[in-house]
Amino acid sequence: MYDIKRIRRDFDEILSAVEKRGKGDFGLLEIRDLEKKRRDILVLVEQLRNEQKTKSRLIPQFKKEGKDAMALLEELKSLSSEISLLDEQLKEVECSFEELLYYVPNTPHDDIPLGKGEDDNVELRRWAEPRVFDFEAKPHWDLGVERDFLDFERGAKVVGSRFTFVKGACARLERALMNYFLDFHTLSGKYTEIGSPGVANRQAMTGTGQLPKFIEDMYHCTEDDYFLIPTAEVTLTNFHREEILPKEDLPVYITAFTQCYRREAGSAGRDTKGIIRQHQFGKVELVKLVEPKSSFEELEDMVSDVERLIQSLELPYRVIELCSGDVGFSSAKTYDLEVWFPSYDNYREISSCSNFLDFQARRCMLRYRNEEGKVEFLHTLNGSGIPTGRCLAAIIENNQTEDGKIRIPKVLRPYMGGLDEI
RNA sequence: GGAGAAGUACUCAAGUGGCUUAAGAGGCUCCCCUGCUAAGGGAGUAGGCUUCGAAAGGGGCGCGAGGGUUCAAAUCCCUCCUUCUCCGCCA
Numbered sequence: 001m002y003d004i005k006r007i008r009r010d011f012d013e014i015l016s017a018v019e020k021r022g023k024g025d026f027g028l029l030e031i032r033d034l035e036k037k038r039r040d041i042l043v044l045v046e047q048l049r050n051e052q053k054t055k056s057r058l059i060p061q062f063k064k065e066g067k068d069a070m071a072l073l074e075e076l077k078s079l080s081s082e083i084s085l086l087d088e089q090l091k092e093v094e095c096s097f098e099e100l101l102y103y104v105p106n107t108p109h110d111d112i113p114l115g116k117g118e119d120d121n122v123e124l125r126r127w128a129e130p131r132v133f134d135f136e137a138k139p140h141w142d143l144g145v146e147r148d149f150l151d152f153e154r155g156a157k158v159v160g161s162r163f164t165f166v167k168g169a170c171a172r173l174e175r176a177l178m179n180y181f182l183d184f185h186t187l188s189g190k191y192t193e194i195g196s197p198g199v200a201n202r203q204a205m206t207g208t209g210q211l212p213k214f215i216e217d218m219y220h221c222t223e224d225d226y227f228l229i230p231t232a233e234v235t236l237t238n239f240h241r242e243e244i245l246p247k248e249d250l251p252v253y254i255t256a257f258t259q260c261y262r263r264e265a266g267s268a269g270r271d272t273k274g275i276i277r278q279h280q281f282g283k284v285e286l287v288k289l290v291e292p293k294s295s296f297e298e299l300e301d302m303v304s305d306v307e308r309l310i311q312s313l314e315l316p317y318r319v320i321e322l323c324s325g326d327v328g329f330s331s332a333k334t335y336d337l338e339v340w341f342p343s344y345d346n347y348r349e350i351s352s353c354s355n356f357l358d359f360q361a362r363r364c365m366l367r368y369r370n371e372e373g374k375v376e377f378l379h380t381l382n383g384s385g386i387p388t389g390r391c392l393a394a395i396i397e398n399n400q401t402e403d404g405k406i407r408i409p410k411v412l413r414p415y416m417g418g419l420d421e422i
Numbered sequence: 423g424g425a426g427a428a429g430u431a432c433u434c435a436a437g438u439g440g441c442u443u444a445a446g447a448g449g450c451u452c453c454c455c456u457g458c459u460a461a462g463g464g465a466g467u468a469g470g471c472u473u474c475g476a477a478a479g480g481g482g483c484g485c486g487a488g489g490g491u492u493c494a495a496a497u498c499c500c501u502c503c504u505u506c507u508c509c510g511c512c513a
Contacts, residue, residue, distance in 0.1 A: 004472090042473065046482045053443090053482095056494050060440040069493095076493035244470085367470095375470075 001101055001362040004035060017107035020324040022116050026104045034097040041090045048083050052076065102212055106359040108324040109296075109333040115323030121336070122323065127307070128316035130340040131398060138404075139343030140396040141274035144170070147404060149396070150275065161272075162264065162279045169422035170392070173408070174282065176415035177388040178257050181284040184309050185385055191255040191286060196235040198258055199226040204238040207364035209330035209356075216265040228261035232285035233382045240289060241364040244375055250368060251298065252289035255385060257282060274393060276341075276348060281389035288381040289366065292358065295379035296333070299355040302383045303335050306351045309386060313409045315394055316340040318347050332357045337386075339394045350390050353383030 007014060007028075015028050055076055062069040113122045144150030149170030155163040166174055185191040205211040205227050210218060219228035229235055236254050245252070260283050271277035286305070290298045303319065310317050322334040331354035338347035358377040361367070366378045399407040405421045413420060 039473070042482085046473065049483090050481060052493080056440075057443085059493075063440085073493055078493095080493055365471095 001359060002104065003362065007032065007035060014107060017110075018105060020108050020114060021105060021327070022325045027100045028104060031097060031100050031104070034093055034100070038090065038093045038097055041086055041093060045083060045086045045090055048079060048086070052079050052083065055079070099212075102206065102363075105329045106332050106356065108327050109355070109357075112327065112333050113321060113323040114325075116325040117323075118326050120323040121326055122321045124319045124321055124335075126316070126318040127311060128314070130316045130342070133342065135402040137342040137397065137400060139274060140393040141343075143396055143400055143404060143406075144274075147406075160279075162277065164275050164278060166392075169419075170396075170406075172416065173395070173406070173412070173422060174388050174392050176412050177391055178282060178284065179415050180412055181309065181385060181388070182255065182257055184312070185255045185284070185286065185305070190305075191253045194232075194236060194239070194254050194256040196229075196232050196256040196258050198229055198261075200229050200234045200238065201226055204234055204241065204364075207241055208234050208237050208360050209363065210234065213329065217263050219261045219263060229258060230262045231260050231283065231382075231384075232256040232258040233287060236285060236287035237289075237360055237366075237380050237382065238364055239287075240366055243366070245289070245366075245368040245378070247291075247369055247371065250289065250291055250378075251294070253286070254288075255284060255286050257284045257388075259283075260387075274343070275389050276393060278389060281387055283387040283389075284385050286353075286383045286385040289361075289378045290381065291368070291370075292376070292379045295355050295357065295381060298379075298381055299333060299335070299353060302353050302381055303337070306337055306353060306383055306385050310337065310339065310350070312411045313391070313395065315391075315398060317350070328352075328354065330354075330356050330359050332359070339390070340398065341394060342397045348390070348394075350394065351384040351386045354381060356380045356382075 002014065011028075011032055015025060018026055018028065055072065058072060059069055059076075062072065113120060115121065138146075141150065141152070145152070147170070149167055151165040151167060155165050158165075182193055186193045199221065202211060202225055205218070210227075210230060218230060221227070235258070236256055239254065240252065259280055261280050264277060264279060267277060275281075286302060288298050288302060307317075307319070317337055317339045320336040320338060322328075322331075322336060327334050334352055334354040336349050337351040337353070339350040340346075341348045357379050360380045361377040364380075366380065367375050368378050370376050395409065396406055399409070401407060401421070407421050408416050408419055416422070
């Protein structure tokens with residue numbers, strides 16, 4: 001969300017930045033008009049209110065002196081009705097103004113590549129060569145079923161499509177991933193582990209930008225107006241919502257493992273095989289709340305944390321910088337990390353690290369007190385660090401042996417009771 | 423889920439419609455007095471949002487949240503949230 005004042009002051013700059021997404025002005029022109037209208041009414045209302053306050057203070061005085069206050073009361077009555085009339089107009093304008101504002105995406109950062117979509121993203125670097133198999137490598141969905149590790153049919157029976165049971169040693173491996181990822185980020189003392197709720201209210205979902213625009217993608221508990229979280233980004237970023245943090249508390253680095261729930265509304269027919277795209281998946285998420293001046297450095301630092309994690313798992317990956325047409329709604333700059341999948345003969349996203357600048361912070365009222373004692377919005381960042389499901393699929397595929405076993409990466413063996421394969 | 427109580431600023435807390443333009447105390451900041459410390463005296467301490475203004479400086483909102491009644495609401499009414507106590511249920 002944008003600062004109203006900034007929309008007024010730097011309107012052309014914001015407009016041209018948002019237009020780099022290649023999808024129009026996102027209602028900015030209308031927003032500007034409404035904002036002007038809002039202020040016109042506001043000034044009037046406030047003048048009248050001041051008059052009302054001043055004059056009604058005279059009433060007790062009149063009473064004390066035994067003077068007749070009838071004329072004054074009449075005047076105040078009409079003043080009051082005038083105010084409530086204008087107030088209604090004001091509320092109306094403010095509502096539509098705010099509603100529109102929530103649908104405007106963040107401004108893509110200046111230095112990211114210009115482009116229309118996925119194809120214009122830029123590959124920055126690769127790590128490790130994809131393995132060359134001397135036998136026919138199986139996709140994880142085949143191998144998983146053969147080994148009785150993954151049960152898609154029962155997942156569909158008990159819930160529906162895109163829900164899967166994970167069994168036996170494979171379930172243990174996924175649990176090992178969860179523990180390893182959390183340990184990786186927290187044992188260094190860098191990130192603080194949080195146990196997080198798996199649902200969030202409407203305000204929180206609006207704070208990080210999932211609502212109002214992407215309501216179709218969310219599982220909604222209508223009884224309570226709660227939403228299953230699509231990522232721990234929601235609960236972690238909202239953790240300090242409406243707070244003013246002392247400067248000494250910064251930067252805030254937090255992480256959580258949660259289940260994530262996504263309706264995948266627009267994804268019918270994509271990745272229907274395997275556990276690449278599920279309605280529910282486990283993920284360790286990283287969130288940073290930082291001072292504005294350091295947020296881009298913090299993004300690089302976050303990416304390198306995730307890279308080291310993937311390297312430790314010995315999975316080949318590449319780093320992609322998203323172009324202006326592909327960068328997410330709330331993000332100003334995003335790096336995607338993609339891991340090699342033999343079954344796709346390609347890299348697939350396993351982590352996405354973004355700098356949101358103050359976009360989410362404004363929606364969440366996430367602030368801190370700077371050196372001069374002034375209150376200022378924080379910058380927020382997040383990144384997957386990393387999902388257990390996709391990572392499990394990647395390990396199954398990349399580490400399979402000719403006889404259908406899965407080699408356990410060295411760093412995971414302590415979490416697997418010393419097993420080197422399953 | 424049922425019954426009750428509560429929510430006012432950093433903390434405690436007064437406040438049953440206009441004399442509150444939110445008292446008082448503690449804490450905190452500064453000053454005076456002290457050789458230092460304690461005690462004592464004095465001054466300051468409502469943050470945030472927003473709006474007008476080049477600035478200085480005005481104005482509006484704010485007592486858990488949102489509505490309502492009224493010329494006027496911390497105060498009266500309604501809905502909701504949170505906390506506490508008791509009962510019920512439950513991993």
